[in-house]
Amino acid sequence: MKIDQHTIFEIHRLNDLNWSERKIARYLHVGRSTVKKYIDNPNPAPAKRKKKASKLDAYRELIEQFLEQDPQVKAPVVLQRIQQQGFDGKITIVRDYLLQLRGRQSSRRPFIRFESPPAEQMQIDWGHFGHLKYGQTKRKLYALAVIESYSRMLYVQFTHSQKQEALHQALLDAFRFFGGTPKEIVVDNMLTAVTERQGSLIRFNGAFLEFLRPFKIMPVACNPGAPYEKGKIENSLKYLRHNFLPLRTFTDLTDLQRQVGQWLATVANVRIHQSTGEKPKQRFAKVDLRALPQLLPDCRQTCRVKVHKDFAVRFDGNCYTAPPWTIGKKTTVKADAFTVSIYLNQKKIVAHQRCWQRKQRVELPTHLQQVKKINKKLWHDKQVAAFLSLGQAAVDYLKALLEAKQPIKKSVLKLLKLKDEYGSASLLYAIQKATSFKAYGADYIENILYQEMTPKHHHQPVKLKDDALNHIRLTQPSLADYDADVLKRRKPK
Numbered sequence: 481m482k483i484d485q486h487t488i489f490e491i492h493r494l495n496d497l498n499w500s501e502r503k504i505a506r507y508l509h510v511g512r513s514t515v516k517k518y519i520d521n522p523n524p525a526p527a528k529r530k531k532k533a534s535k536l537d538a539y540r541e542l543i544e545q546f547l548e549q550d551p552q553v554k555a556p557v558v559l560q561r562i563q564q565q566g567f568d569g570k571i572t573i574v575r576d577y578l579l580q581l582r583g584r585q586s587s588r589r590p591f592i593r594f595e596s597p598p599a600e601q602m603q604i605d606w607g608h609f610g611h612l613k614y615g616q617t618k619r620k621l622y623a624l625a626v627i628e629s630y631s632r633m634l635y636v637q638f639t640h641s642q643k644q645e646a647l648h649q650a651l652l653d654a655f656r657f658f659g660g661t662p663k664e665i666v667v668d669n670m671l672t673a674v675t676e677r678q679g680s681l682i683r684f685n686g687a688f689l690e691f692l693r694p695f696k697i698m699p700v701a702c703n704p705g706a707p708y709e710k711g712k713i714e715n716s717l718k719y720l721r722h723n724f725l726p727l728r729t730f731t732d733l734t735d736l737q738r739q740v741g742q743w744l745a746t747v748a749n750v751r752i753h754q755s756t757g758e759k760p761k762q763r764f765a766k767v768d769l770r771a772l773p774q775l776l777p778d779c780r781q782t783c784r785v786k787v788h789k790d791f792a793v794r795f796d797g798n799c800y801t802a803p804p805w806t807i808g809k810k811t812t813v814k815a816d817a818f819t820v821s822i823y824l825n826q827k828k829i830v831a832h833q834r835c836w837q838r839k840q841r842v843e844l845p846t847h848l849q850q851v852k853k854i855n856k857k858l859w860h861d862k863q864v865a866a867f868l869s870l871g872q873a874a875v876d877y878l879k880a881l882l883e884a885k886q887p888i889k890k891s892v893l894k895l896l897k898l899k900d901e902y903g904s905a906s907l908l909y910a911i912q913k914a915t916s917f918k919a920y921g922a923d924y925i926e927n928i929l930y931q932e933m934t935p936k937h938h939h940q941p942v943k944l945k946d947d948a949l950n951h952i953r954l955t956q957p958s959l960a961d962y963d964a965d966v967l968k969r970r971k972p973k
Contacts, residue, residue, distance in 0.1 A: 485686035535569035596629035603713035631764035648779035660769025797838035894922040
């Protein structure tokens with residue numbers, strides 16, 4: 481039986497409260513085997529869901545137009561209008577859709593100010609702060625603010641993204657900053673935390689629940705349009721905007737994070753807080769958070785990419801180099817705000833400092849040196865030199881063999897043997913024909929020669945005792961050079 485992330489989260493929460501498997505199964509209306517299965521392995525295979533068609537689908541745009549004309553229009557009036565257009569459904573789905581568009585709830589809770597006990601709650605929220613410029617590239621700038629509700633101790637992390645990985649990484653860094661985790665965390669209706677809600681029914685983002693599960697944190701979602709429910713973090717973002725940002729300049733994200741860390745330590749968390757009358761840092765001394773688990777999740781942005789012929793991977797608008805021997809292989813890139821790491825078969829092979837400009841090549845000098853070393857060693861091989869002396873066609877074909885990842889020395893040796901058997905002219909003809917069909921490999925050349933050419937008869941050379949002398953090859957002489965020298969000598973003095 482497959483269940484959603486919310487139920488999995490509830491299974492682990494109740495298990496943490498020492499409920500028996502039987503009690504959890506009864507409470508959640510699932511089987512005991514299912515409870516045991518997800519306690520042992522909380523990572524179920526993703527279920528594919530098909531979106532059900534609704535009778536209202538063809539009329540949604542029309543209903544939105546009615547709301548633009550009259551924001552207070554009632555469901556019966558809308559129903560009458562769309563019935564004239566052929567709608568044959570009931571008023572219930574019309575009323576539900578109007579509630580969804582207006583963002584209303586069937587009931588509203590009154591604003592009640594309350595103080596959380598120590599270590600009970602943290603509140604989080606994003607703020608948008610314009611952009612940060614790197615050369616000709618502008619990156620949007622966001623800040624995730626996290627506050628421990630009892631002490632008002634504040635943490636801020638700036639990012640260039642509000643994606644799922646950025647949220648998780650910022651929260652993980654916040655937990656490290658606070659030295660532990662609370663029992664619950666209050667969020668607004670950001671899609672990275674809440675995917676759907678209807679009145680009091682809330683569906684949390686599965687990835688967000690999966691992140692919170694090892695920390696045993698209960699998520700709490702605010703009601704839409706009720707900022708007072710997370711007023712502590714709302715006020716903190718205003719304080720950050722008006723106290724930290726003015727009259728400051730930043731070179732990059734690292735510099736920005738360094739400055740905000742200094743501001744937190746010397747201003748925000750040591751001031752007398754208006755609501756508590758105490759310094760957040762002193763009040764935080766009374767807070768006993770739960771310890772972090774030994775194994776922390778890896779929250780870095782992850783993607784699978786190929787190493788291209790220029791021995792680099794493409795990530796976030798830039799090229800990051802990898803060792804040349806990985807060309808053509810599929811690697812895993814893992815990136816946080818400061819570092820881009822490349823893995824092959826779960827082993828890190830290189831790490832780069834992250835570049836926030838776009839269309840840049842981030843290269844390690846050692847990678848370029850390896851490429852030059854490989855090429856230098858290859859081009860100075862005696863057998864390769866003998867093959868290249870056949871002319872430009874041979875040079876171009878060798879480069880094509882390199883790009884096709886053919887074994888160079890083995891291929892060249894075979895091609896030279898074909899030259900001995902069929903002659904230089906026949907070999908060059910076969911090379912040109914193979915190039916026209918983009919057929920790169922010694923076997924293709926051999927096949928062309930076998931079908932179209934006749935081997936020349938040569939007497940076997942004398943075998944010498946020193947085997948190395950039997951493999952000496954001379955480069956092909958350039959007759960054009962001899963002709964030029966003869967003509968030069970014939971010129972009258």
